[in-house]
Amino acid sequence: MSSRAVTIRDVAERAQVSISTVSHTFSGSRPISAQTRERVLAAARELGYDANPSARSLRTGRSGLIGLFLRPRYAVAGTPDRAETFNRLVGSVATEMLRRKTGLIHVPDLHDPAVASVPMDGCLVAHPYGSDEVLAEVQRRGIPTVTVEEDPDRPELAWAVRLDYPRVVTGLLEHLREQGAREITLLSGTEDNAWNRRPRQTYLDWCARIGIRPRTGLLSEGLSGEETAARARELLTAADRPDAFVVCTCDSAAVFVKVAAELGIGVPGELLLAALTDSEHGRVANPRITAMDLNHEVLAEQAVELMFARLSRAAEPKEPVTVDPVLRLRESTARPPH
């Protein structure tokens, strides 16, 4: 388009002043006479001057941009459930950042040397894994970081927002018991993050407390529908079939409902079903599925707030901010259905 970008030098020349005067005019860091200011502003306007952001941040050491890393890599391709989680989280963070008039960067793979690195003043790492390597890397680089959910192996990092799983997962388990469930099986996802680890621990603690035998298993949150169905068939035809399942995603729960129907097992009549994250699947399945909504919007809002606090050199909090997930009770655990 234009042959050459307009620089501060062009403005200075046209306004007949030095480049430092132009700089001061814009930044207000030194007094400039009204007359000179006018000339400079006019020149800038006429030339269509815009400061070069790279030059500015090279000099100042700040870019005004915050990076966002979303850790489950396969969220990107993902299942419908994944896509919804991704979209809600990314959307909420973006909304929050826009409200604060600060740019947000989705950072591509930091470990890929082919990828140009990115100028960020701070970064958010969402849903880190245990001993997360990206988290470690940004810390190594000295970038101020806030995590959305904690690295389960590094609970000491207090610049974090975390979900109150014990309260809500216990609430779900008690609800299942009230609805008549005696044998509850928990199927966790296989990604090693807080969302899988902590509800599982809460379940184990709860079982110990009320004196029942815990029944756990794994069910990868990335499985295809067919794979999940095969697994469901296996579990639902076992001799010691439980009377309630808590599974990781609504995608999986919906498959369980379908397989149960094929086997003539009524939900919620003979089997209760709940998921540890909510999604479209849970809201439109028949019956609709009880799920724990991870409250991404509030999580994002708090994380961004924490990020800004950190950047303005607030003291490190004593412990992470806690956000409540929301239990969405639906027909899949309602006996009789309402």
Next chain:
Amino acid sequence: MSSRAVTIRDVAERAQVSISTVSHTFSGSRPISAQTRERVLAAARELGYDANPSARSLRTGRSGLIGLFLRPRYAVAGTPDRAETFNRLVGSVATEMLRRKTGLIHVPDLHDPAVASVPMDGCLVAHPYGSDEVLAEVQRRGIPTVTVEEDPDRPELAWAVRLDYPRVVTGLLEHLREQGAREITLLSGTEDNAWNRRPRQTYLDWCARIGIRPRTGLLSEGLSGEETAARARELLTAADRPDAFVVCTCDSAAVFVKVAAELGIGVPGELLLAALTDSEHGRVANPRITAMDLNHEVLAEQAVELMFARLSRAAEPKEPVTVDPVLRLRESTARPPH
């Protein structure tokens, strides 16, 4: 954290070479002996060196980042319908960019001088208004731009992805007629963009073609539930109430259903209802609402592809890429309900 960032100079010193040698080692732009390369890489590793992205882009003139502007400003705060549109679009663009290992920046207000400007090699402007000022501004700055949906006042900009409204909106209108509707009212949103203008034009053309009197109106897509309800009550109690409404959002359609029920008007029995964008509201309302899904995922994918083509200096296409919206037929227009 670290007292001082590690620069190329530190690496050069430790490896006992000049800084240009270090640079060449990383960029591969000149041959470096195996022995020297080893020393340099070792020094970089030991020191934890990472190139400063601002310095690099100052020098090269490229940042490796693409900007994203989402034009409906109030999408950010917005209604549920808005939030879903925003999340799907932002999520899809982000996903697409991550796949291509390029950073994506959500750009805050370009016109706010308090906001640091942002280094971008190109930018996407989504859902521009008529004679969009942000679009004009980025073009003035000479930033290669691709639009998602066209600026309705500048159809000549061919670096764009647009929806095929005529085909799908006509399909919807014919469907309504097949279902028995004789008087169809179209209520457009009030934001001046392609999504509001083009379906309206398609409707007017269709009416003219089949020889019926067009009935149009406006209904702001940003209205609160109460405001929409008041408007709905007014329209549904009018003497010449039509037998079908096409409204802008599912949020609005859901309110229409509710008000109709209060007035004893059955949907779809006595009134058909459809929306020009799909959302959660449409999928869980009772009856579920027929809607046009704007296919944000494909739109985003195509737009990103076009952006990369443009950045690699491909020739300007003769006309915009066209994507089909998807008609989601549901109970609100099904007579009798299936």
Next chain:
DNA sequence: GCCAATCATCAAAACGTTTCGATAGCCAGT
């Protein structure tokens, strides 16, 4: 055993800002 070509490296000049010490002009106080 010399000339040309090739190879590996270096030094210096950008890139466009911000920052900061220096300076010229001016006025008030002695």
Next chain:
DNA sequence: ACTGGCTATCGAAACGTTTTGATGATTGGC
């Protein structure tokens, strides 16, 4: 008339890269 203290401006030095012309050192052809 000289000093001291403002005010408005300038000049130059960074910030950390990439790029490119120049320069020794090594090779190969004769």
